[in-house]
Amino acid sequence: MVFERLKLLSTEGEIITGSKEEGKIIDKIKAFFHEVSDEVRVTPIMVMNWKQRDLILECSGRKIDASLFPYSPSVDLETEVSESYELCNNKMLKVKINNLFEVNKYYEEAIEKGCNSVVFSLDDEIRRFVIKNGNLLSTKPSPPPYIPAIYVKLSDFQLVKGKCRLLADSEFNQSTGYIVEGIKNAKYNEEIHVTAHHDHWLAGERDNLLAVSILPELTSDLYETHLISFTAEESGSLSFSPFSWSYGSRKFLQGIRTDNVLLNINMDNLAEDSLTVKLTPGLRGLIENEVNVLEIPEIYTDSYSYVKSGIPSVNIGSYSMLHYHGEFDVVNPGDPKLNQNIELTKRLILKVINSKIEYNFNEMVNYLDDVMKSLPLPLRSYLVNVEEKIRERNERTYRNLLRFYGGILYDDFADVKLFHKIFGSIEARKRNKVCIEDYGCIKKERNDEIYNKQYEYFINTLIHEINNEYIEQIYLI
Structure with missing residues (x-):
């Protein structure tokens, strides 16, 4: 059933928080939760919806396939290309990166040097990544990014040279994102929140529709189980805060009483690679030794919102960057390692939530x-x-x-x-x-x-x- 749910959700394509497409996927998740829950709630939150309406990159008369990085502004410019920060004033800078998390370091430097745009490349897979302005770990309001950043495939990177035309048309709107919550009553009133997020860039099956598809199989007879699919994990902050991720879970936790939430277990980026569990000290004994366990919170997922709210948290995921935020983030249901990780994830979580939980x-x-x-x-x-x-x-x-x-x-x-x-x-x-x-x-x-x-x-x-x-x-x- 996991893969059937996954492929059903995947048909909706890229889900950006606050988009029309999000409404369609919400209906499907609600249907999944109704099958296993005593109550299903949908919590609306105000979000910023970003959309790429049009993008044209043309160099020396040749159009190049590209994607616009969120939150790039709209521009229409003709420019020369530079591969040097020192020479990129009022020019397009091209940067080859080793991973997507290098993007904002180079983006900031491009702004400091007066570049008018940045073109990134990593490999032959179209990607998205949110660009920021200011302290990258600030949840406070920040001015929006003011030069565009785009991504091209590595095989096309050599074509970005000479004189180029860049037409980027993006749209920002205040909108509504939706958090879906399935609640199953049990022996104890203490709550366990088992969480994932449904908004995603491009294909998004590993990150994070697979985890959403596992949620309906994770309920407890001991603790009141809250299965939660968050919006606005990838983007959505109303104020362009550079801490752009896990906005939906932060807003959700600000709006509820958390005294009774015993534990959070979050799943994010489940893939074929070995699983890693990151958790707060006091929970190590809950997790079997067959996975790598680190006693440190994971900052880049919704689990961190729980930690900052004073709730012990476990995050389960793979740390593969192979198709991270990419167009080829599509899983093979027949992959034995992936199936093994799905079963291991389910077993780990079910054991925890169906046993008496005590903090160490x-x-x-x-x-x-x-x-x-x-x-x-x-x-x-x-x-x-x-x-x-x-x-x-x-x-x-x-x-x-x-x-x-x-x-x-x-x-x-x-x-x-x-x-x-x-x-x-x-x-x-x-x-x-x-x-x-x-x-x-x-x-x-x-x-x-x-x-x-x-x-x-x-x-x-x-x-x-x-x-x-x-x-x-x-x-x-």
Whole structure:
């Protein structure tokens, strides 16, 4: 049944949050949930819908197949092409990338150098990726990107040269996205949220229609099970916030009481590669040893919204980038490894939600012990009391501590740390630029003896201020 559901959903094509196509896929997901749930709810949320209406890239009289990266603005320009940042002022820059997560690093540099557009390529698969303006880990409003970015296949990349015409016609509208929730009552009133997302770029079967198709097979006789298919995981923030993903789950959790949500289990990007489970400390004992388990939250999925809301979370997925956000993200139902991963995912989740769930508080104590070694002494002294409460199995303290996780970005992929603002500031001592979730980006402008002394003073002051901020917050938990 999993593949039958998957292929039925896949017929709707690319699903961008707030689009007409989303309404069609919602009806199908509702039908799936009605078969296994006591109640089905649909929660509308306000989203920004982006749409590519037209795109023409023509170089030296030859049209080139391309895709427009969301949230590119509309333009109609004739321009020369440059392969050098230093020479791209008022020109189109072409950039060969190693993975899609490099896009915004190069996009930002292109803006700084005055390029009028950017053309990316990775391989021979059309892709999409959201471009951003500002601190990439900020959930706060940000001005929209103001130069377009497009993607061409690697086999066509050589054709982007000389003089080109770029016509990009995109549309932004306030719209409505929909979250579908199937609820099955059980012995205990405590809730388990098993989640996935239905919006997707291009084909989107691994990311993330396959996970949505598995949801109806995951219910519990012990706990009230909420099967949730989120909108606006890939895009949709009303304010162009650079933290562009998992917007739908953030809004959803802001609108409900979360005290009774015992656990979140999220599935995202299930593929043929080996599965990796990322979870918050305290949950390691719930997961069998036949998968790779990392005791760290996954920042790039809806599971992170639960962590930031103080809810222990498990994320299950593959970390293959082979067809990520690509036109060939279509699975083969006969693939033995994929079938094995589907069955393993189902077995892992069903075992967890049909067993008595207890947090292992010692896991968090041990993790906190390790974190505290790198924290300033005043904060450590306060955390000793927090640690003691968790050791005494104080669930409220344990859950509130999860809210102190945050992201740090200094490479292609973000790290997640408890008390991330301090760790980000420490990291800034040895990096040219570090972005810290909902705090800002720290950039070292020079590297000479005089400036380095000033910069060290600046970092020490930041750490002192952040330390005091955390102490005030810790006091309340």
